[in-house]
Amino acid sequence: MNIHDPAAELRANVATPFEAAQAMPVSVYTSEEFLALEQEHVFAKSWLCAGRADALKAPGDYLTMEIAGEPVIVLRDREGTLRAMSNVCRHRMSILLEGRGNVRTITCPYHAWTYSLDGSLRGAPAMEMNRSFCKSQTSLPAVRCVDWKGWIMLTLDPDLPEPQETLREMDDLVGYLPMQDYVEVFREEHRWNTNWKILAENFMESYHLPMCHGGTIGGAVDLKKMTCPEGYPGFNFHHILKDDSIALSIAHKDNTALAGEDRYRTWLISVYPSLMITLTPGYFWYLSLTPDGPGHVKIIYGGGLHPDFAADAEAEQHFETLKGLLDHVNDEDKGCTERVWKGMQSRHAVPGALSHLERPNYEFATWIAGKIPS
Known part of the structure; x- marks a missing residue:
């Protein structure tokens, strides 16, 4: 050894x-x-806890955390569904949100690219002259997120069995x-x-x-x-x-x-x-x-x-x-x-x-x- x-x-x-x-x-x-x-x-291959699901009660309630160095947003969307997604802007890769709070939309603090609560790109100022840009094909990557017995559980692993199976x-x-x-x-x-x-x-x-x-x-x-x-x-x-x-x-x-x-x-x-x-x-x-x-x-x-x-x-x-x-x-x-x-x-x-x-x-x-x- x-x-x-x-x-x-x-x-x-x-x-x-x-x-x-x-x-x-x-x-x-x-x-x-x-x-x-x-x-x-x-950490990148396990279910990790972001806290309790009732910490995010209203549409737009969010919290942020990192998984194995990966910045993540967890939020309630407009339909009340619990979601998680990347906390990195699809433009110049700024962090989007910090801490906890409530938002109607996710707006990048760098160049004001704006995302809906489902992660889809809603607006991108002054991008109309770039022929490679396609708003409909730009969104924040989703992160697996489930409500397990009231706990918000996240994982970066797309193949990991659900918590109700592993636990x-x-x-x-x-x-x-x-x-x-x-x-x-x-x-x-x-x-x-x-x-x-x-x-x-x-x-x-x-x-x-x-x-x-x-x-x-x-x-x-x-x-x-x-x-x-x-x-x-x-x-x-x-x-x-x-x-x-x-x-x-x-x-x-x-x-x-x-x-x-x-x-x-x-x-x-x-x-x-x-x-x-x-x-x-x-x-x-x-x-x-x-x-x-x-x-x-x-x-x-x-x-x-x-x-x-x-x-x-x-x-x-x-x-x-x-x-x-x-x-x-x-x-x-x-x-x-x-x-x-x-x-x-x-x-x-x-x-x-x-x-x-x-x-x-x-x-x-x-x-x-x-x-x-x-």
Whole structure:
């Protein structure tokens, strides 16, 4: 094995059975070359999340993001259909839209070429003297976009099976909670000084909760009672039973559909490569990750309410309390994951043995290794 080849190091790493497994090699986090492979073979060939579909309610509502460096617009067209398309003008290749907002048409800020909400070219000033120009044959290239259980999912891969196929086991696991009906209450964007995989792994395991979250939720966790089942090809998961000490974490008092432990169960679901969902009978929150170089990650951070609580007159007050807790937990995770990234720069940084509570991390490493060609 070439020790300077992060992909080879990773394949050797996951060839070890889980019972004797080590954390991923440092090189797969720090290498620019390995990140380029991830962009080409992971992010450009997977379903990625742009957030919740109810973030785009009205015709012309849009948001922007990048997939493997490709600028993309996601919007509601005039008929209410969810669409995604290239965010690059067909004239001189300017970026068209930035951030989020609402538009009647998409107008290039460089030369005022204008596109309809379906991506077709609507107007191009002073182009009538160029014989090669044909307005009817000029439009923004479409990007595959689907609404999967209320999540906006995008991919650059024209042949990738639909999320309902690649994530079909999700229905058996959490189908009793109607994710598509949960109502988003907040959406924020952050950038942290850590590698995207460090943050993904941090979400996947609850081994860190007692220490990293000692000031918030860590005291409610008993590691001896925690298990991490084997995951599925497209995602891993574990769950925790909670009481009513955290606002909205259990089923609404008027909910008659949920019974027994399902009224108290919190799911932590990691959809490969980069959508992390915490799903409870009362609320949800999520992270959607985009690498920004080896040492930074862009994060969509959002959350909201089960429909029972969304209709409750006191829900807003309860959610304010919950949002304060989630923000605090997020700040604790930021500190922990940024310290891991800093530690990886050390000449003494060597991956250690994994706990039985870090099975999802091993499965994540195995999934990535399977995507990177040898």
